[in-house]
Amino acid sequence: MSGETPELLHTAQLRESLRTHPRTRLIDVRSPGEFDSVNIPGSHNVPIELLRERQSELGSAHDDPVVLVCASGARAEQARTLLERAGGPGARVLRGGINEWQQEGGEVNRGKGVWPMERQVRLVAGSLVLSGVLGSLAYRPLKWLAGFVGAGLTFAAISDTCAMARLLGMLPHNRKSAVDPDTALAAVTAAEPGTPHV
Template sequence: MSRTMPATVETPQVRSLIESNPRTRLIDVRAPGEFAAAHIPGSANVPLDLLREHRTELTAAHEDPVVLVCASGARAEQARGVLETAGLDQLSVLSGGITGWQQHEGPMTRGSGTWAMERQVRLTAGLLVLTGVVGSTLHAPLKWIAGFVGGGLTFAAITNTCAMSRVLGLLPHNRTPKSDAATTLQALTSEQSPAGSPSR
C-alpha cells in the first residue's frame, strides 16, 4: 500500500477528509483517563502504550484513512512511528492535537476523567523540584533532585520525548485493562469502521 495521506493535517483538513470519506478513523492515542475527560466526538481511544506493547501483532484489515490524535501532536507522532514499523502507512497526525482542534472551535465530548498527561507531568515535575529545593535546606544533597528534573525536562524538549510521561502512563488510571486490549486495538485494525462517525 502506498502512502496517500499527508504526514500531518490541520483541523479544517480533517473535517474535509471526514466529509469526503466517512470511513476516516480518528484514533486518539492518549491515556484512557485523558480520553474520558475530553475527546473529539466519534474518535476511538487506542493508547500509545498499548500500541507499543502489541506492535508485533498489528496489521490492518482495511485501507481507511487514519488520523492520529493526542493532546499536542507529540504522542501521535510517536504512535505513527510504531504503526509505520508495523506496516500501516495510511496515517496522518492531527497538527496541534486536541489543543489545535479546540483552537479551530472543533466540537468536544466532555466527561469525567484524569488530567491531560502534560498537566500530570507539570504537577509531578513541580512537586519534585519543590521537594528538592525545600528539602535541601535540611539536607543539601537533595538539591540534586531539582537538577535531575531540570536535566530531564531539557532532554525531553530536545528529543521531543518524555520519560516522565511514560512512567506516569504506567499508573492504573492511565492504562487500558489487559482484558480490553484486543477490543481496543480493533478500532484501529479491524475491517469494520468503529461505531459512530467523527464530528465535522
C-alpha cells in the same frame, strides 16, 4: 518553505476529511483517563502503550484513512512512526492535537476524566523541583533532585520522549477505563472497526 509535512493534518483539513471520507478512523492515543475527560466524537481510544506492546499485530486489513490524535501531537507522531515501522495503515497526525482542535471550535465530548498528561507531568516535575530546592535548605544534597528532574526534562525535549509521562500513564487514575486491547487494536487494523482479529 512552510516546514509542514504531508503527515500533518490541520483542524480544517480533518473536518473536511470526516465530511468527504466518512470511514476516516480517528484514533486517540492518549491514556483512557485523558480520553474520558475530553475526546472528539467518533474517535476510538487506542493508548500508545498498547500500540507499543502489540507492534507485531499492527498490519492493516483496510484502506480507510487513519488520523491519530493526542493532546498536542507529540504522542500521535510517535504512534504514526510505530504504525509505519510495523507496516500498519498509513496514518496522519492532527497538528496540535485535541488542544488545537478545541481552540479552533472543534466539537468534543466531555466527561469526568483526568488532567491531560502534559499537565500531570508539569505538576509532578514542578513539585519535585520545588521539593528539592526547599529541602536542600535543610539537607544540601537534595538540590540534586532538582538537577536530576531538570536533566530529565532536557532529555525529554531533545528526544521527544517522556519517561515521566510513560510512568504516569501506568497509574490507576490514567488507566481507570481500561479499554479491551483486542477491540481497541481492531479500531486501527481490522477491516471493520470494533471487530477483533481472530
